[in-house]
Amino acid sequence: MSNTIFDRGSPQPPILGQKVLRPRQQVEDALRKAVLDGQLRTGDRLPSETELARQFSVSRPTIREALSALESQGLIRKVPGAGGGSFVQAVDHTALGELVQESMHNLLRLGGVDIDEIAMVRQYLEVPSAKLAAQNRTEQDLEDLHVLLTEQKNRTVDDPMIAELDAQFHITIARMSGNRILASLVYALHRESEPVGYLDLSPDLGRDTFAQHQRIVKAIADQDPDAAEHAITEHLAYLRAHIRNHLDARTVVPV
Structure with missing residues (x-):
């Protein structure tokens, strides 16, 4: 690219009636x-x-x-x-998601919002994402999801990659919706809230969430929007309940 963008010299005088810009x-x-x-x-x-x-x-x-x-x-x-x-910078839904994530991060740090609010909005956005993914998915989309499932299955709950794989799973489904704004918002909310980071991970919880992921993928593979809605709703409600229990346990003051 040429090093010269605009070699225009001094600003031109404004047209009559035109707003003068600084x-x-x-x-x-x-x-x-x-x-x-x-x-x-x-x-x-x-x-x-x-x-x-x-x-x-x-x-x-x-x-x-x-x-x-x-x-x-x-x-x-x-x-x-x-x-x-x-x-x-890239001007796409990922870039938009990163901007929203940064704003969300600042709100969380300042106490302007809490994790329950983010979890609730995530549910409102991820449910339609899963339904649209079931309608719009491609064979490549399914292959991407199955690769993520295989990676999740082969790792233990204490593996540091578990949180990243979980984020990729939910963000991939949002991308499959075909709605880039929806995908960018799910990206931001999931990346910032990091739901796995708020869980008291155990082998039982790992097996439950993996089974829930499998049901979500099956519904998407079957192109069944209603089944996808039910599966993702069940999964997110399960996560919210465990996150709340984990946070409540951390705030209990020992007698």
Whole structure:
């Protein structure tokens, strides 16, 4: 990619009646348009702040403000260090999910929401996800789910990969729904809540959840939305009950 994005010189005078934008907003809008139009592609490294300041005929602090705004919108990511810089971020449901996850993480840390609220919303979103997955699934989707089931079956409950496999299972089903917004929200809620991390894992619980996963996959394979709804609802209710019991046990003060 050329190092020059816009060699436009000083901003043009506004058209009569047109809103006058601050230089920072002009830079932000121009870079956003370049990303969304495909002039800047995923993974592209933006020119340095100094070079962007020259191209836009503005100060480096103005460029820095514009880049920070674009980073908060999930359009670019900043990488520190000698080989770092500002890079164009993927504009897809995963990127959206990561933004929502970050916001959810801050709310949890600040006490703005609690894990029960997240678990409830997850259920509201994952039930339709499973139903849509049963309707829209492909053979490749089924193969992906069976690979995850095999990995889960071959690991013990104390394996550190169990939490990641559980997340992949639920996120894969959401992706299979065909609704990218739904998939991004499930991604965010599941990644942030990490339901397995709130469970007192035991071999019995591991066997129960694995059997529930099997029933969900069977319903999706059979393209039976009603069975998928029943299976995922049963599974999520089971998890919520065990999470609540585990959290209650941790808050009991010894006499």
